[in-house]
Amino acid sequence: MSLDLGKVKLGPHLTARNTAIANVLLRASETILSVPAWITALLLSEKGRRCDWCGCLPSPGCSLKKCTGCGSYWYCGSQCQLQQWKAHHKSICKYYALYEASSAYQSLSNEDKVDAILLSHTLAHLPWSQSDTTQLAEDSPRTVFGSLMQYRPEGFTLPTICGKISSTATNIDSIYARFGNNNFVLHSHLTPFAHGVFPLASRLFNHSCVPNAVARFVLNSGELPRMEMVAISEIRKDEEITIPYLDPAIPLDARQHQLRSRYGFACTCPLCLFQQSISPIPLAAPSDLKSLEATLRLETKVDDTETLTLSRNWNLPSLQEHLYPLLHPAYLPALSETFSKASHEGDYPIALESGLTLLAWYATVYPRNYPLIGMHSLELAKTAWNASIVGISGRSEEETVREARRYLRLAQQVLGVLGPEGDPGGPAEEISTLLELLVE
Secondary structure, three states: OOOEOOOEEEEOOOOOOOEEEEOOOEOOOOEEEEEEOOEEEEOHHHEOOEOOOOOOOOOOOOOOEEOOOOOOOEEOOHHHHHHHHHHOHHHOHHHHHHHHHOHHHHOOOHHHHHHHHHHHHHHHHOOOOOOOOOOOOOOOHHHHHHHOOOOOOOOOOOOOOOOOHHHOOOOHHHHHOOOOOOEEEEEEOOEEEEEEEOHHHHHHOEEOOOOOEEEEEEOOOOOOOEEEEEEOOOEOOOOEEEEOOOOOOOOHHHHHHHHHHHHOOOOOOHHHHHHHHOOOOOOOOHHHHHHHHHHHHHHOOOOOOOOOOOOOOOOHHHOOHHHHHHHOOOHHHHHHHHHHHHHHHOOHHHHHHHHHHHHHHHHHHOOOOOHHHHHHHHHHHHHHHHHHHHOEOOEOHHHHHHHHHHHHHHHHHHHHHHOOOEOOOOHHHHHHHHHHHHHO
8 A cells, every 4th residue: 555645655664564754844743644533432431421423522501412222322412413323323223232231241341342332333334244345445444444454462352242233244353453453542631532443544653652743632523533643843854753652651561561462563662772771770779769869850951941941852861870760660650649649738849849850750751742741841830830829938939930930831832732632621721821820
């Protein structure tokens, strides 16, 4: 298959099947590709909370309308309900209640339940029998989906299907074998809400733990969620475009295990190779942590201006060897818990110190403009703002407000690269509100 979509094209790769190559110079925040979902299924926790078709939350003062047939699908209105009915719901509606109550479905994990429903949606969406002779364009979602690699991990079994779809589709096994390593988790403000199939994005983009692009999801009532692939750094012409399949901050062993079990490959990106070269990582003694954290914060420069400049972003190989214990798998969860607890309980001296250490850690491991850096910067700005109101011994209110402003500007900068996504409000609205308070 040969794909050329203007800004990106399918090219050869030394180890992977193919790769996405930049056709032109791409700037940070530039949209590389924009495609609607082919099929989606809400997470179980979002059922009844979001529209099953467009993924939107109901407008203030409004409520979702329940399907009177199965009582388990909810919609913004008649437009969304009609579109999903035509797409696939008419094939599974009358079977859904018994299917959901079946022991075969109930025995699945929550994640597998979502993918089982996603598979049912896919099979109902188009005829999949071998006798089907429908002619489709080379770049149609079904054609591209059919070109995706199949992967059957250890213990691979076909889940139970909703409806009488299995009697007409004779290749369900091969369709499901494309699911585990080609689905995307849809998120709003980085909080997951659904699984979805975006065949073109799956065909194009390979994984890296040091990516130069990320996915955002745009929600509009009446429309299927749209994925937009966004550059988070400058990408040169003919350079590979990569995205993260999982959080690069996950410990190396766990990260590699997930990539092998879910996607069938071992990652050899710069982050993985570096972490492998320093393994096993020693655990720091509690008495040494304060000194190590102070050094990490110092190396990640905080300029006393209106913005916060992260000097590292991604420069992990230059990390001093005595700081390696801060990369131990147990360290990040403990640091995150310290910041969260101190910020929640109002212990602001500890919250601001641990929060800045966490920011320095993120700047060390994540590439520049990685969205989680922006989200944490926003939390740190809110913490500093609260601290300025309560007051911190030995620190003036003006100093703490200035600190909050710096973190907020960094959040604005990083999340501005990602751009608007997900539900209305969220981080962009919080940043705007807090900026007004800080100016006052």
